Amino acid sequence: MKTFEETELCFPQLLNSSCRKTMRPYTFSILIYITLSSISLLTVTLNLLVIISISHFKKLHTPTNLLLLSLAVSDCLVGLLILFQIIIIDGCWFLGEFMCSMYFLLDYIITSASLGTMVLISIDRYVAICYPLHYSTKVTPKRTKACVYLCWICSSVFHCLVLKENLVQPGRYNSCYGECVVVVGHAFGVADLLLSFIGPVIVIVVLYLNIFVVAMTQARALRSHIAALTHEGSVSTNVKKSEMKAVRTISVVIIVFLICLCPYFGVTLSGQDAMLSASSVAFVMCLFYLNSCLNPLIYALFYPWFRKSVKQIVTLKILKSGSCDTNIMYTE
Template sequence: METMEGAELCFQQLLNTSCRKKTQHYAENIFLNILLSCISLFTVALNLLVIISISHFRQLHTPTNLLLLSLAVSDLLVGLLLMPVLILRIGGCWFLGSFICGLYYYTSFILTSASVGNMVLISVDRYVAICDPLCYPTRVTQKRVKICVCLCWACSVFYNGVILIDFLKEPDRYNSCYGECVVVINSVTGAADVMLTFVGPIVVIIVLYMRVFVVAVSQARAMRSHIAIVKLQGSAGVTAKKSERKAARTLGVVVVVFLICFCPYFYPSLAGQDISTSVEFSIFGVWLLYCNSCLNPVVYAFFYPWFRRSIKLIVTLQILQPDSCDANVL
């Protein structure tokens, strides 16, 4: 690699092989570090609150919340493991070695695939709850949900191991200079990957939520037209249906946010280009992808009263009291 005299290098002692640092103003660098560090901190804190809430309070031990728990775990790991590493790359240099480079991308791909899988499972859960409510308690049990979540994570680990097997054997094979960490997926593999891990799941999610929307609207019309009968039979069933529709609407917002954050990341594959996760690509695509992990618990806090009540009990340390796990948060 050619270098100009006086050029700022990642490794000054390696004049002929070191990568150059990305030109960046000091004030801009400080601002980005503070901003991205805050996003990472909020991501970890908010998802930790979700995990503690669902794990601690017995009222929240439902199949749907188990899926939210799995999603929160993947989001927590994004904020805890991936965001801090990405912050270190702002200057355009990689100082952590080839092994950590391979481990970083493998972990990133696993968490991305697991998040997509969790979204599909959540959509299926809402579909059954709204479209076939009588069979929901028998079809969607906690045991079956736990099995599905474990399979989702196991498939993510195995699938991405196959996709990245050559890269994991030689993590620095795509680096053009010392101090770079790049993985390249060719257009053919990228196209197959994007169909399996993005387009296919997204089609399933959209179809299921369109069906849920149609059924929810028809139920609302039926309830309005039979309001007198509903009053005679009591409001428990109506309240339950309203709760299910509200949950579907909330998780629908989560899916929309998910699409907004994930689409730029998969755009190169959709456009038939090679995926090169270089620093330039990371600035927008990867950070927007990771920000989805911070936005999910924000959506919960805005739409779910139980999450707000749980946060209050956690922050005030009331969960340390005896029998706090039986507290009413619904």
């Protein structure tokens, strides 16, 4: 018969060496498990639809959509990371010290790569709106792919260096068995903050301020000459409207992303030694997870091609021969 004190321990057999569980009412714990499991399933499913859509249909292989594909991959991985958050919801880590370090490494890489992708999306929209005549020559699918690969590689290499000590000696900073903690040195912590958050956010804000200034100038010019537009001018206007719609959509994605990500880095800044406990950042991590679930819903709201491609996937029409050549961008 276990005593009450033993039931509070992650590893009762280790007695004083074991961490204590976070005790919650049973019904509340079940509610948390169900909520996180639902978010995980929804996040993975929705982002897989985005990944399949852009990967399958050739008409969607545009530079902007390739960047959205990179974002969807990171969001899908976030959905899988939620499973680890479910495991440690009671404050106990049972997967070993090395897996703890790998969990944080993946978290760091995915977060950094997501922000890097947001920067690339901002640059893409900046060139499209501010230098439309040079867009097709400067921003190509090949260059976009190279930038995406470089973003993920740099993020992986840099955060392997940031967490090097934790990867070489997993669990060295744990105070008890069942704890999952990593510690980042001050220099690396500052570098990570500048390169993975402050720098990208500044670039995104500056680019979008320029985009909106140029967009508003173009809108006023179009309104002032609307009466004199020819047929060719109407086509140009439709192109401008399409570009502005893309800007609005991406703007919503980026604003929601920053709102969900800022608390995460706020918790990072609050630690004097940049120490993060897996159980102590549950709320901000869930907020970050929620953002990954929201992005595909934003696409469904603003992009007709995404709704059409989902219909093709659900009805299994993508299994037909030649379905990849379907003009999914065509609107009836």
